[in-house]
Amino acid sequence: MSTSPATRRARAAKRKPTRGRKQSADRQASKLADGPRAAMRAVLRQVPTAAWMCALVALLNAACWSIVTPPFQSPDEPDHFAYVKQLAETSQLPATSSEQFSYEELTVLTGLHNFQVRLQPQTHTIASQAEERALQRLLEQATTDPTPGSPNAGVAASEPPLYYTLEAIPYLIARGDSELARLQLMRLLSALFAGLTALFVFMFVREALPEVRWAWTTAGLAVALIPLLGFMSGSVNPDSMLFAVSAAIFYALAYAFRRGLDRASAVAIGCLTAIGLLTKLNFVGLAPGVLLGLLVLSVRAARASGRSAYRHLALGGGIALSPVVLYAGVNVFSGHPTLGLLSTAIDNAHGSLVAQANYIWQLYLPRLPGTVNDFPGIFTARQFWFDGYVGQYGWLDTPFPAWVDSVALIPAAAIALLCARSLVEHRALLRGRAGEIAVYAAMALGLMLLIGADSFRAFPATDGEYAQARYLLPLLPLLGAILALAARGAGRRLGPAAGTLIVVLFLAHDVFSQLQVVARYYG
């Protein structure tokens, strides 16, 4: 293995960027100027076949989840569907967050017994031919409703429109079919985002940890098989696109940290940030870290090429913040709060800053001595985040038996130990990349703070309103890096076997998660 072409390529990749590499980057920049098509072709040529294969695995897995999960039995799917319906049929955004959906959607939800099944783990989906015939009658009846759109879109109403605009395409393609056909086609578009997520995680690990080629595949494949990714990307939910955009940003940052910030990288990071902000509000949590990344990269570039590097910062930052500026401008001129619903949320904040900080701390970590216990009887890191990651499907009402969560601690601890071993071994390298690591940490911290601050708004009525593992999936590239490091931590001889074991473990987790969902809804 040590003399294989793969290893030689990996060794070459390990070296610092050379003049030739820089010239290649310049050629790419010039191709970008030649035209977006040529630039896109150049970028796609750089993607290894293994990355495409990881993407395909993630896509097929999410497609499988889209079948296994009954229609409208994933978090807030009826709300997201209503948003798309409104946008596709009226070209307007939803007006209110009421859950009084359109007649068509309510009729279908009724036929599916949706309100009896969701959050009632003891109740299965429709199970008889008589119920199926009743549903088909309701589906036909629903199409007779002449009122277009759905001005009410529940919790989705406050979200930006980009994901829903894309989902309007499959919606309109299947316009003549039943609502369930439209939903299935829309779910498949979400599944595409799972593929992109796995692809960008592979590419991120390739840039961030270029030394060991097989470890990229371990990371890409394991992430492709994460059941929570498959579940969320197998349903209509902007989270699916958020995961993909976040993974792409991590990749773009890693690329720039390894090869230096040029105009093309700055534009890419700026565009991806803008897309993220237009995809889901949660991206706001990642944005400060991304901007910090642009700043750190510009300072580094300025050391080599002078102040002109700051032009890249201005360009990337300007593009990144353009949706926010545009949104704020429209709100100011139309007499609404500057940041829309976000302003209202900030105004509605309650409790002292100390109370909020204490709450956010405890949402992730054990409470500090002398502080108020906001989560009595709950070990948040374990029960909200770890158990939630191990498995909470459907409307979060489909967990594994408690013993599975306990057993899952064993491989999780093994992965953590192997990763720690790898980090200790490479601590000298880590010190040299402190700036890059700080940027990734800032992105993670920003997202966690956002989730905590949002959850605090519902506290104390609800202990952990947004304490759902899916909200941390924008950090999947970091999990990919941890898995790659863990495999490498097993040593040069055992590393590939450890990497294989990790992939098989994630495959098993995925298969049993789907079986759990099948048992809950159809058992």
Place this chain on the structure above:
Amino acid sequence: MHSVRITLLAGLALLAIAIVLTLSQSPVSVAGTNKVPNNEASIGSTTRSATYCQAHEAIPGGVSAIRLWLDAAAGPRVSVVVSAGGRVITRGSRGSAWIGGSVTIPVKPPPQTVSSATVCASFQLLDETVVVQGSAAPATLAVSQNGAPLNGRMRIEYLHPGANSWLSLALQVARRMGLGRAAAGTWITLVALALLAAVTVLASRLVLKEIG
């Protein structure tokens, strides 16, 4: 690489065995209920620690879990004690952070049926709201909260392992999976199986090619 091939084959073989063992188990089914209608009506709620007790419960023998009609967004740890004639028949507990309109607590199966027992559920709570669901009932039959009767009786279900294994129910499950779809039919289950098989084959090939 040899070790990769062995790890992959051993891993897939273990996975296959685990699937077969799981499918040879029986799903839990309802052995009995206290006949309180399942209408999700609130008969009480609390935001503080509480003990709810309900008498005159018939506990079927061999019960492996008790399902209480408690509703919470992030439910607390719940402990259940079943007693009759001053003697504890069975007990169990369930960890916190459960979600939904009911909570299932595994218990040690009692050897025989008990015709009149008291089921007590206790939990620690600070702010989170827990709602008790059931139907109106006279005070003598009502569930009590910390000793004070509420205005209704909580629905309780008693679960035990069913008679048939998942494997023997496979066709029935596959048929159910095909209902409520754009194009209903059992073929949908086959598509899901084919996709899962494709995922496994592609992932295995990639492991052998890139990691091995």
